[in-house]
Amino acid sequence: MASPPGKPDRRKSGPGNSGAFLRSRAAQVLADVMGGHSLTEALRQRQQQLPERDRALLAELTYGVCRQYFYLDAIAARLFRRPMKKKDEDVRALVLIGLYQIVFTRIPVHAAIGESAGAARVLKKKWAVAVVNGVLRRFQRERRQLIEKVERQDSPEIRFNQPQWLVSALYKAWPEQAEAVLKGLQLRPPFTLRVNLQRCKLSEYVSVLAAEGLLSKPVPGIDSALILDKPVAVSRLPGFGDGQVSVQDAGAQLAALLLDARSGMRVLDACSAPGGKTGHLLEHTPDLDLLALDVDEQRLARVAENMQRLGFRPRLIVGDAARPQKAWSKGGFERILVDAPCTATGVIRRHPDIKLLRRSDDVEALAERQKAILTALWPLLKPGGKMLYATCSLLPQENDEQIDAFLGAHADASAAMLAADRGVGTRHGLQLLPDTLETDGFYYALLEKQGN
Incomplete structure (x- = not known):
């Protein structure tokens, strides 16, 4: 597999001159992700332990390993005599970090091996120094043969660097576009x-x-x-x-245009964090009476930070969109944006940890959450009002099938046609696919409520 252009060349890193320290932080980030934590949050915590000049390399190593995870893991599996214990995920992460540097960056091989092995000592696992060093040196000696063996497997999981369940789901949902979508998800985001x-x-x-x-x-x-x-x-x-x-991704910027909010309207941004769409709504129509809601207080704090930078002061409320409270919902809304929680399969190239974190059974659980939010918020929409349902998913269960079921259960709802210069028109909405470098994968459906 060829190395991509624009590879970093950073030989010195970490506090003082400790590349080993930086790689130990990268291993901790990746161990957190393997344990089910968000890459964004894990990285933010570890970056604070490094000087400003080294934070970009920490991000490059952790994001890079996540992007190439299934490919690198297949190589690592041929290098280890036995699987690592759960408590030693950070050691396995060091091997993946070393492999990523050797295959996909211009960091000198001796530095990639030496500093990755030395990071085990920083992690207080001296026994692992020789293990990491030996495994990576073996890869250096047998690189061509090992890569040929891995690539001869012709596994879709390795070929596309995506979990098997997602590869299968995309071929089922988008048989004509799946190949281009899967290739697009491997690219670095615009x-x-x-x-x-x-x-x-x-x-x-x-x-x-x-x-x-x-x-x-x-x-x-x-x-x-x-x-x-x-x-x-x-x-x-x-x-x-x-x-x-x-x-903000260009596809996400369609939300403010499609919601069609007018001056003076009362608008609910129901799942607002981190506030990108909230800010755009107010930039597009500054005099909205806008309420930004989110169930997570810490994430809502990020909305507040974004609004302060943009110079807007919408009403910010901590609350569950699936359980409206009279205190904030009384009087109803003329427009509602539901940026629903989803599998986020359309933004994997921007958040590559999703491929490690998501499981096939997450789809059904998230679809139930989406249904609960739509059902709870619909009574808050005034007659004649519009609700824009949005996800960053590529899966019909969360998108068109969700809207189909909703329309079947609500006689006073109809789906408006969405005109856009891009994407694929679906039965009820519009699907943007990440098959180019212009947008991530988003789904939009505009629901109108009958009445004057």
């Missing part, structure tokens, strides 16, 4: 910006970026979206600190 058009024309911001040496291109049909030529720290984005621009 670095997409949302320009606040209330404050700056898109063409003007393109020029501002160019003056800073940052190249960008617009996304056809989504007038607030720009894709940067390469990712940069948000601190390099002109106007980021005062809300002139945000980072």
Whole structure:
């Protein structure tokens, strides 16, 4: 498997000059993910233990291993004499980190091996230093033969770096597009910006970026979206600190357009964290009477941070969308955005830990949660109002099938046709597929409530 372009070359890392320390933190992050924790949260915790200059490499190693997990794990399985014990997942993670560096980065092999092995000592597992060193040196000697054996398996799980259940589900759901979707999910995500058009024309911001040496291109049909030529720290984005621009996938930016909220309307953003769609709704129509709801208090705090940066002050409420409270729902709403919890299979390239965390039986449980939210919120929508149902899933059980069942149970509901320049029109909505580098995978359905 060829190494991708743009590979990092960082030889010194960690506090002082300790590349071993950095790799020990990476192993802890990956062990947390293997234990069922979010990569985003695990990484945030460990990055705080490193100086600013080393945080990018920590992210590269952990995100990289997650992206290439099934491929690397297949190689590792041929190197280990016996499976690692559960308590030693961090040691297995060190081997995966070493393999990732050797195969997919320009980090010198001697540094990749030496510092990955040395990280075992930092983790207070001296016995594992020789194990990690020996396994990685064996791979260095037998690299070509081992890779040939792994790739000869012709396993869809290894070929696409996705769990078998998801590969099967995508071929069933999208037989014509599945190959392109699975290849698209292996790519690094685009670095997409949302320009606040209330404050700056898109063409003007393109020029501002160019003056800073940052190249960008617009996304056809989504007038607030720009894709940067390469990712940069948000601190390099002109106007980021005062809300002139945000980072948000172009597909997610369709929500504010499709909801069709008008000035003065009372709007509920029912599952609002981390606040990207909340901010865009207010940028698109600043004088909305908007209530942002989320069940998680810590995640709602991130919405508050985003709103402060953007200069908006919507009402923020901690609450369960499946169990409305009179205190915040009284009077109803003219528009409701349901950005429903889902398998997130459409954003795997942006959150590659999903492929490790999700299981096939999660689909049914999440579909039940989605149904509960839709059923609970529908009475809060005023007659003549509109509810936009959105997921970042590629699976019909969470999307069109969910809406089909809802319409069958609610005689006063109908699905509006959604016009867009991209995606696949479905029976009840619109499915964006991550088969290109323009958008992630999103589903939208617009439900209208009968009455005046």
